[in-house]
Structures are given as C-alpha cells and as structure tokens.
Amino acid sequence: MPATKNTTPLIKWLFYMADSNLILSQRNSEWCGHGPVLEQDIALTNMALDQLGQARAYYQYIAHLLNQDVQSPEQYTNEDELAFLRDNRAFHNLLLCELPNGDWAQTIAKLFFFSHYQYQLLNMLTQHEDDTIRAIAIKSLKEVTYHVRWSSEWVIRLGDGTEESKTRMNNAIHYLLPYLSELFNPADYELSLKAYDIESLKEKYIAAIEDVLEKAELPIPVSFHINLIQQKGGKQGLHTEHIGFILAEMQYMQRTYPNMEW
Amino acid sequence: MFAINKYYYGDIPDGGGNTSNAQFSAENEWPLWEVFIRHKQGLDHKHVGSLHAADANMAIENARDVYTRRMEGVSIWVVESKNIHASQPEDAGSFYDPAQDKIYRHPTFYDLPDEVKHM
Numbered sequence: 001m002p003a004t005k006n007t008t009p010l011i012k013w014l015f016y017m018a019d020s021n022l023i024l025s026q027r028n029s030e031w032c033g034h035g036p037v038l039e040q041d042i043a044l045t046n047m048a049l050d051q052l053g054q055a056r057a058y059y060q061y062i063a064h065l066l067n068q069d070v071q072s073p074e075q076y077t078n079e080d081e082l083a084f085l086r087d088n089r090a091f092h093n094l095l096l097c098e099l100p101n102g103d104w105a106q107t108i109a110k111l112f113f114f115s116h117y118q119y120q121l122l123n124m125l126t127q128h129e130d131d132t133i134r135a136i137a138i139k140s141l142k143e144v145t146y147h148v149r150w151s152s153e154w155v156i157r158l159g160d161g162t163e164e165s166k167t168r169m170n171n172a173i174h175y176l177l178p179y180l181s182e183l184f185n186p187a188d189y190e191l192s193l194k195a196y197d198i199e200s201l202k203e204k205y206i207a208a209i210e211d212v213l214e215k216a217e218l219p220i221p222v223s224f225h226i227n228l229i230q231q232k233g234g235k236q237g238l239h240t241e242h243i244g245f246i247l248a249e250m251q252y253m254q255r256t257y258p259n260m261e262w
Numbered sequence: 263m264f265a266i267n268k269y270y271y272g273d274i275p276d277g278g279g280n281t282s283n284a285q286f287s288a289e290n291e292w293p294l295w296e297v298f299i300r301h302k303q304g305l306d307h308k309h310v311g312s313l314h315a316a317d318a319n320m321a322i323e324n325a326r327d328v329y330t331r332r333m334e335g336v337s338i339w340v341v342e343s344k345n346i347h348a349s350q351p352e353d354a355g356s357f358y359d360p361a362q363d364k365i366y367r368h369p370t371f372y373d374l375p376d377e378v379k380h381m
Contacts, residue, residue, distance in 0.1 A: 037292070039313050039324035046327050150323060157316070 009189035018058035019093035025051035084254035115147035159216025178229035187235040300337035
C-alpha cells in the first residue's frame with residue numbers, strides 16, 4: 001500500500017483534485033456504449049478521458065513528491081498504485097463526483113456543476129507559484145473550457161426544451177444542489193495552502209451558474225440554495241455509499257491480478 | 263385502453279396501432295449534417311463524413327468529438343445534408359461522357375521547358 005498517511009497539506013489537496021477527476025471520469029465512462037446517440041456517447045467518453053488524463057497528472061506529481069522521502073526502492077509508489085490500491089477513506093473526491101449518473105439530465109448537471117467549478121479554480125491556479133501545478137492548470141483549462149461549454153449548452157437545451165426535458169433538468173439540479181456547498185467549505189488542507197481565494201471563487205461560480213440557468217429558463221437562486229442543505233465529507237474521505245461500488249468496479253483488476261499492466 | 267408490450271433486444275415494433283414506436287421513426291431523429299474538416303492552415307476543407315445533431319452548434323461540437331479526436335483538424339464546417347443538391351446518377355451519360363473525346367482540353371500538347379517546375 002502506498003504511504004498516504006502523515007502527508008502534507010499539498011499532497012492532500014493534490015489527492016482532492018486527482019480523486020475528484022478520477023471518480024467523475026469513472027462515472028462518465030459508465031455511459032460508454034449507452035449514450036442517447038453515437039455522437040453524444042463519444043463526446044462524453046472524450047470528456048471522461050480528459051478527466052482521467054487530468055487525474056493522472058496529479059497522481060504522477062503526488063508519486064513524485066512521496067518518492068522523495070522514500071528510504072528504499074521497494075517503497076516507491078506510482079500513479080497506478082495511488083488510483084487502484086487506496087481504500088475509500090483515503091479518497092478525497094467531492095461527493096458531487098461520486099453520485100449516480102441517473103438519467104441524461106443528471107449526468108449533464110453533475111458535469112455542469114463540476115466543470116464550472118474546475119474552470120474558475122483552474123483559472124486561479126494558472127497563477128500558482130508551483131511550476132507543476134501551474135502547468136497542469138494551463139493544460140487542463142483548455143479541456144475544461146470545452147466541458148463547460150458542452151454541459152452548459154445541454155442544460156440550456158433541456159431546460160428550454162420540452163416539458164419532459166425541463167422537468168428532468170429541474171429535478172437533476174435540485175437533486176445536486178445540496179452537494180454544491182462542499183465545493184466552497186474549505187478543508188483543512190485548503191485553508192493551510194491558501195492557494196486560492198475561496199470566497200471569490202464562490203462568487204464567480206454562482207454568477208456563472210445562475211447565468212446559464214437563466215438562459216435555460218430555470219431561474220433557480222443557487223446562491224440561496226447553496227447554503228440551505230450542506231452535504232459534506234468527501235474532501236475529508238467521508239463518502240456516500242456509492243464510492244464503495246465505484247471502487248469495487250474500478251479497482252477490481254488491479255487487486256485481483258496485482259501488478260498487471262496493459 | 264392500452265396494452266403493455268414487452269419488447270426484447272432486437273425487436274423493433276412494426277407500425278400500426280398506437281404503439282410508442284414514434285421514437286424510432288425518422289421524424290424524431292435529429293437532422294443529418296455533412297462535416298468538412300480543414301486539416302492544416304492553407305489546405306481546403308474536405309468532406310469527412312456525416313452525423314446527427316439538433317442544431318448547428320451541436321453539429322460542430324459533435325464533429326469536433328467524432329472527427330478531430332486525433333488532431334485531424336484546425337477548422338470545421340458543417341452543412342445540413344438537406345441543403346446539399348447532388349447531380350443524379352442517371353445524368354452521368356449526358357453530363358460526363360461528352361468530355362471523353364475532347365482530349366484537346368487537356369494541356370498535354372505543349373512542350374514544357376525543363377526549368378518550369380510544379381506543373
């Protein structure tokens with residue numbers, strides 16, 4: 001098992017970023033072969049791969065940092081171990097990312113809420129003092145810009161569509177609203193890192209989200225709802241029941257056939 | 263009154279009655295779009311295939327996702343397929359055959375100086 005205890009705030013925060021991307025990537029990849037039409041199936045799978053790539057970048061950096069303190073070569077860790085051999089309590093992903101896909105609207109809404117958050121956050125991280133984090137942010141931002149565009153257009157298309165699509169989009173957003181406060185309730189490692197101003201992040205985020213919802217004819221006061229019910233825990237490793245099932249499927253191969261490679 | 267039908271994979275209900283097979287009909291399908299990709303600055307857009315999309319924006323994004331995943335393009339055009347008018351195969355005789363015996367239209371009757379390249 002990789003040594004992930006007694007780690008620095010930086011490493012904990014990197015796990016937060018990596019795990020959120022990995023878990024949502026795993027969720028989105030569940031749609032592979034099941035998309036409503038071929039083109040959208042490919043679009044969502046592409047984005048799942050973007051998120052997997054971003055997760056890899058963070059895991060590689062974590063492995064690099066952890067390996068600096070290692071005494072003997074047997075203790076070296078790598079990105080695969082970090083992704084496939086940690087248990088659910090070690091995962092720091094947002095609860096939002098592990099929630100079930102539900103219908104197409106719920107899948108869209110999850111990506112919508114997450115990608116807008118990433119977009120604002122990565123924008124701030126492009127000014128980060130750490131070269132590696134800055135490089136990851138600059139590269140990821142291009143991908144996330146597309147995720148924001150794609151998911152926002154779908155929110156508008158469904159919200160301003162038929163009665164059925166509007167109902168589904170509305171239900172999906174209300175199902176996810178309680179999980180948004182976690183984005184802005186800082187974990188201890190976020191507070192000690194002081195890498196970004198969370199209040200300004202929240203302000204920009206809510207403005208962007210509400211702008212799209214208004215265009216989608218779904219005038220939901222997110223700034224009000226976000227403080228109403230506050231689900232939390234993911235950032236500290238306390239998850240919903242869904243994470244166990246995700247990890248069981250995702251980690252099965254590596255745990256059954258240790259050290260297997262493609 | 264309605265009947266609940268249970269369908270199995272591969273069962274496409276045939277028309278008739280008030281079945282919900284409208285969802286399979288072409289009417290409810292998104293329109294078809296033709297996709298043209300420019301592979302490099304300076305080259306022209308080439309037809310690469312077609313796809314379904316609800317509107318032009320979605321068609322461009324779908325084209326991006328389906329046809330430029332391996333760095334194939336720097337620019338995308340989409341045209342709704344119904345807006346493309348094609349010549350008819352049965353016109354091929356009158357359209358193209360008359361050109362066959364007019365070889366003088368080919369610039370092959372001139373001796374090119376060796377200095378001229380790229381002809």
